[in-house]
Amino acid sequence: MRRAIELAIENVRAGRGGPFGAVVVKDGRIVAEGANLVTSSNDPTAHAEIVAIRAACRALGAFQLTGCELYTSCEPCPMCLGAIYWARPQRVYYGASAHDAAAAGFDDSFIYAQFAAAPAARRIPCLPLLAGEALEAFREWLRKPDRVPY
Numbered sequence: 001m002r003r004a005i006e007l008a009i010e011n012v013r014a015g016r017g018g019p020f021g022a023v024v025v026k027d028g029r030i031v032a033e034g035a036n037l038v039t040s041s042n043d044p045t046a047h048a049e050i051v052a053i054r055a056a057c058r059a060l061g062a063f064q065l066t067g068c069e070l071y072t073s074c075e076p077c078p079m080c081l082g083a084i085y086w087a088r089p090q091r092v093y094y095g096a097s098a099h100d101a102a103a104a105g106f107d108d109s110f111i112y113a114q115f116a117a118a119p120a121a122r123r124i125p126c127l128p129l130l131a132g133e134a135l136e137a138f139r140e141w142l143r144k145p146d147r148v149p150y
Contacts, residue, residue, distance in 0.1 A: 024056035032056035
């Protein structure tokens, strides 16, 4: 956890992005690290947890973090929490809370509220289009005998 916090502080001082750091650990050793690179990379998905998850998966040669733990300097936002569930680490430890992040100007509570809204009623409306045609991709997937479930 101290390394995740150190990454967050270093990131702010270096001007690379927001005050967030994350570390993936397996068998007691650091597999990958990440810091928030949203503004320096012009990538809204480049949160510390996402950066660390991507690097860890590359290092481990796997799309899941089986047997790993994730240490993050702050409670994960909705996007990162979703990525964490897809990556499936054993456990997540976080430093600061979402409330602490909101007090520093990183308030994601409105995103959580959007999940409860009907897709068309969200702040950014989500509208179905060509659903019948889109189902063909799922039919292809289900017919694929060598598919890798995740």
